[in-house]
Amino acid sequence: MIIVVCIKQVPEIADVKIDPNTKPLIREGVPTILNPFDEFAIEEALRIKEKQGGEIIVVSMGPSQAKQAILKCLAMGADRAIHLTDSLFAGADTLATASTLSKTIRKFVPKFDIILCGKQAIDGDTGQVPLEISELLGIPRISGITKLEIEDRKVVAHREIDEGYEVLESKLPVLLTALKGLNEPRLPNIRGILSAKKKEIKIVTASDLDSNTNQFGLTGSPTQVVKIHTPEPRAGGIIIHEDDPKIAVNKLVQFLKKERIL
Amino acid sequence: MIKVLDNCTGCGLCVSYCPFGAITLIDKFAQIGETCVLCGACERACPVKAIEIKREIVTPTEVSKYKGVWIFIEQHRNQLRSFNLELLNKGRELADTLGEPLMAILLGNNVMSLTKKIAAYGADKIYVADHEVLENYNSDSYTDVLTGAISKYKPSILLFGATINGRELAPCVAARLRIGLTADCTGFEINENKQLVQIRPAYGGNIMASIVSKTRPQMATVRPNTFKIGEPNWNKEVNVEQIEIAVDFKTIRAKRQDVVREETITTLNIEEADIIVSGGRGLGSPDNLNIIENLAETLGAAVGGSRPVVDSGWLPHQQQVGQSGKTVSPKLYIAVGISGAIQHIIGISTSDIIVAINRDPEAPIFKVATYGIVGDLFKIVPALATEIRKLSKKRENEKL
Numbered sequence A: 001m002i003i004v005v006c007i008k009q010v011p012e013i014a015d016v017k018i019d020p021n022t023k024p025l026i027r028e029g030v031p032t033i034l035n036p037f038d039e040f041a042i043e044e045a046l047r048i049k050e051k052q053g054g055e056i057i058v059v060s061m062g063p064s065q066a067k068q069a070i071l072k073c074l075a076m077g078a079d080r081a082i083h084l085t086d087s088l089f090a091g092a093d094t095l096a097t098a099s100t101l102s103k104t105i106r107k108f109v110p111k112f113d114i115i116l117c118g119k120q121a122i123d124g125d126t127g128q129v130p131l132e133i134s135e136l137l138g139i140p141r142i143s144g145i146t147k148l149e150i151e152d153r154k155v156v157a158h159r160e161i162d163e164g165y166e167v168l169e170s171k172l173p174v175l176l177t178a179l180k181g182l183n184e185p186r187l188p189n190i191r192g193i194l195s196a197k198k199k200e201i202k203i204v205t206a207s208d209l210d211s212n213t214n215q216f217g218l219t220g221s222p223t224q225v226v227k228i229h230t231p232e233p234r235a236g237g238i239i240i241h242e243d244d245p246k247i248a249v250n251k252l253v254q255f256l257k258k259e260r261i262l
Numbered sequence B: 001m002i003k004v005l006d007n008c009t010g011c012g013l014c015v016s017y018c019p020f021g022a023i024t025l026i027d028k029f030a031q032i033g034e035t036c037v038l039c040g041a042c043e044r045a046c047p048v049k050a051i052e053i054k055r056e057i058v059t060p061t062e063v064s065k066y067k068g069v070w071i072f073i074e075q076h077r078n079q080l081r082s083f084n085l086e087l088l089n090k091g092r093e094l095a096d097t098l099g100e101p102l103m104a105i106l107l108g109n110n111v112m113s114l115t116k117k118i119a120a121y122g123a124d125k126i127y128v129a130d131h132e133v134l135e136n137y138n139s140d141s142y143t144d145v146l147t148g149a150i151s152k153y154k155p156s157i158l159l160f161g162a163t164i165n166g167r168e169l170a171p172c173v174a175a176r177l178r179i180g181l182t183a184d185c186t187g188f189e190i191n192e193n194k195q196l197v198q199i200r201p202a203y204g205g206n207i208m209a210s211i212v213s214k215t216r217p218q219m220a221t222v223r224p225n226t227f228k229i230g231e232p233n234w235n236k237e238v239n240v241e242q243i244e245i246a247v248d249f250k251t252i253r254a255k256r257q258d259v260v261r262e263e264t265i266t267t268l269n270i271e272e273a274d275i276i277v278s279g280g281r282g283l284g285s286p287d288n289l290n291i292i293e294n295l296a297e298t299l300g301a302a303v304g305g306s307r308p309v310v311d312s313g314w315l316p317h318q319q320q321v322g323q324s325g326k327t328v329s330p331k332l333y334i335a336v337g338i339s340g341a342i343q344h345i346i347g348i349s350t351s352d353i354i355v356a357i358n359r360d361p362e363a364p365i366f367k368v369a370t371y372g373i374v375g376d377l378f379k380i381v382p383a384l385a386t387e388i389r390k391l392s393k394k395r396e397n398e399k400l
Ligand SMILES: Cc1cc2nc3c(=O)[nH]c(=O)nc-3n(C[C@H](O)[C@H](O)[C@H](O)COP(=O)(O)OP(=O)(O)OC[C@H]3O[C@@H](n4cnc5c(N)ncnc54)[C@H](O)[C@@H]3O)c2cc1C
Pocket: A036, B279, B280, B281, B282, B283, B305, B306, B307, B308, B309, B320, B321, B322, B323, B324, B325, B326, B336, B337, B338, B339, B340, B341, B342, B343, B344, B347, B357, B358, B359, B360, B363, B375, B376, B377, B378
């Protein structure tokens, strides 16, 4: 089983700040983590490998610091990694990202069986990249899975829907996106952390993928951010301190009546 | 541009995959007919990759060929959930600003009866693809049919609900057409160049980004519960055009074997509810869930929860609010025994009114709450439910 896991390094949400003069995000000094949804993806890949054997290849596009997230995956047990890093990739929207990732997979891991991704990345929160990869590679996809079984080159997965889940069956190769509930990601142990340092991390740049570098990064992106602003932070409102719960509740009800919500 | 390459073996798979009946085999070679709309179903079906579709990125001169605002109507068991009506209302406004028509596209099985409502809520015209394969959403057939319709009718804007299915389908269509897509928008404007400015929160709502697309149609998914529903006009003419399609179950690659409805899931979906009552670890035990359920029932509200509540299995994952759950924007969000960690706040920051009930005056939830009560939830929540019940009784009596 050859499993590609696409992972992304993301800022730890709580600390994202934007320059007060509405200039770009301040990324320096912001702690970063492996996208939480991607942990489910990598864990699932490890479980498949433990049962069926095979190889796990981590693919990540991002600046050189993204190596930390890659190392974490290698420490958890992935076999090797491809790190796409080049200033030409900067500013890529979801389509340009998906296109870069699918070119990479087609070129360097053409015989994959499964691609696992996180449901979405917590920075951009789009969840679009994996689905776009599936379409660009022409393979089926099942998004938002909470359970997976593989047998006879077939996957059966539970896909979360509003009222429960649907059970979908697909042949390999297939792309799957992992949701919370799929598994409990393991923590890397010391041995894993040490062995990660010896595993291969192949660096790939734009010219390794295509001589026409216009299609990468910002220039290759059909969407463009024209403005970024910080919304007014939600101000705290009226706090009711009353010893008698009845009085407190009465006050609240008056406020909600005034708001015409009650 | 579509081309059949020399390595075509004449196997005929593309003929049976084409939803628009555009391919015939002549001398063991696929011929693309005039009804081809470049949906791409054949390209993905061809086992020897002998069909090639070249899609041009829309040039400025071609932009003017794309006209009209489209709403993808997501029916669910032949019902229209309210976000469809919100999208129609916002779409109407955008169409009027542009001086272009508002159109809806509806996929399903025996869905003609829905067209009257779609027209009443604003659509000038409705394209319908009615077929048993489309009864339930599946990403393969829906992508084929929708991509085909877009290529044929060339709308300038296309909006989807940012629902579970909408957020799966839209990227598939976008990638097949090689066009831009903006996720989970909460605002739209038309700028001086008549472009659609798509506004969305990012980084957990810490920033708002305004995004434009170079490609057409300009596509976005739209967060439910963000826009108002308009007044219906039931006298509005219903103008329907049926899209002729011949989709087949065998073209679906991820086949649905079963649907499991979980009983524990409340019927009200938290992403679409006007009022949500959410419980946190402060509830102490799953036996106390009835306290918030009771309040929710009184208010006609949906029930949500913080992560620990879901992780402990008290509530299903579908009801988790926050970064690893759902982002909600109800008119009223009542947080009961929730501390207000950043990962939770991210999921509720676009709510109109937040009410917090917590015994710890220092709980961070009070920093974002419109109204807060410091106190014991076990006393306050039942008292609140009683008070609201009294109020609605009184109103009923006044009406009589
Ligand atoms: C990657 C990541 C993703 C996450 N995603 C999410 C997410 O999607 N959603 C989410 O909610 N969290 C998420 N979290 C977890 C989040 O950080 C918090 O741990 C969580 O929100 C806390 O839940 P809580 O408020 O219910 O519990 P607690 O923090 O334990 O708060 C319980 C509150 O109840 C109050 N209380 C107790 N008893 C009473 C009483 N009798 N009356 C009144 N008040 C009482 C306490 O004062 C306290 O403030 C995530 C964390 C991480 C690291």
